[in-house]
Amino acid sequence: MRRDLKGLNLRALWRGLVNGGEGGKGDRIVPPTGFTAQLTLFSAAAMAFLAVFALALALATGRLADRWSQELAGSVTVRVSAAAAEQEARVQSALSVLDQTPGAGAPRRLPQDEVAALLEPWFGPDMPVDALPVPALIELPVTGRDFDTEGLRLRLETEAPGAVLDDHSAWRRPLVSAAQRLRFLGIVSLLLIGAASAAMITLAAKAALAANGQVIRVLRLIGARDITIATAFVRRFTRRAAIGSTIGTLAGMAGIALLPDATAAGGFLTGLGFQGWGWLLPLLIPFIAAGVGFVATRWAALKMLGAVR
DSSP: OTTTTTTOOHHHHHHHHHHOOTTOGGGGGSOSSSHHHHHHHHHHHHHHHHHHHHHHHHHHHHHHHHHHHHHHHTEEEEEEOOOHHHHHHHHHHHHHHHHTOTTBOOOEEOOHHHHHHHHHHHHOTTSOGGGSOOOEEEEEEBOSTTOOHHHHHHHHHHHSTTEEEEOSHHHHHHHHHHHHHHHHHHHHHHHHHHHHHHHHHHHHHHHHHHHTHHHHHHHHHTTOOHHHHHHHHHHHHHHHHHHHHHHHHHHHHHHHHTSOOTTSTTOTTOOOSOOGGGGGGGGGHHHHHHHHHHHHHHHHHHHHHHHOO
């Protein structure tokens, strides 16, 4: 057996395995280049890139749900429909009721130009809105918690016939629900990305272990324990996962920075980037990826070394 091992610097190899460290000889049993290195780096970078966008989606849809809920819940609209001769009197009756409503601010009747702007997407800019039997619209801000929607609706039916209260609930509920579901999908996407990263790193670690089977057998002959051999693989693959995820995170943040902001024309689905301290959250992705790489590689290495004797 000593002849078979002749020519190998076993003492130096053992010392490298025990000491480890960056550039230590223990890492040399893991191929520094090749298929496993490229697979680990690419998968970590790709998953980190996708994780940045999933995180941005989860945060932005949360802000979107809160904004839609606050904007639509912050006011109600009263629609007054009546014959032309009676409309003004009924509008004044509705305004009188709204002025006396607890928890409400000052009501404001929308002028004709604002009503025309609301109808323009359906009728076009050249439609003579004044000639149409358009109901009068009154905007009422909600300023207190004692605002009673159902009580106001009953008062309008009694004291201002033809006045209909719209609390925007028909619009608010599906919009907020859709935004909350998008946020949930963003969180699920992050979990799936983490699971896929762990699977890819596990496969790469197993491939590296299988490719170095002869070296591992020699190390066992000289007394190396499985945990010592696994540490060399864990160190190398954790470093690869950290480097790849850092590259992917920076690329993803650059892509997010190029998206239109919330003040862009068309506002819907704009402002999907990070805001304020939110820009620091993607910087956690490389650390999480390194942790996933550490756990996945350690589990794969110890399991495979335990199965192969």
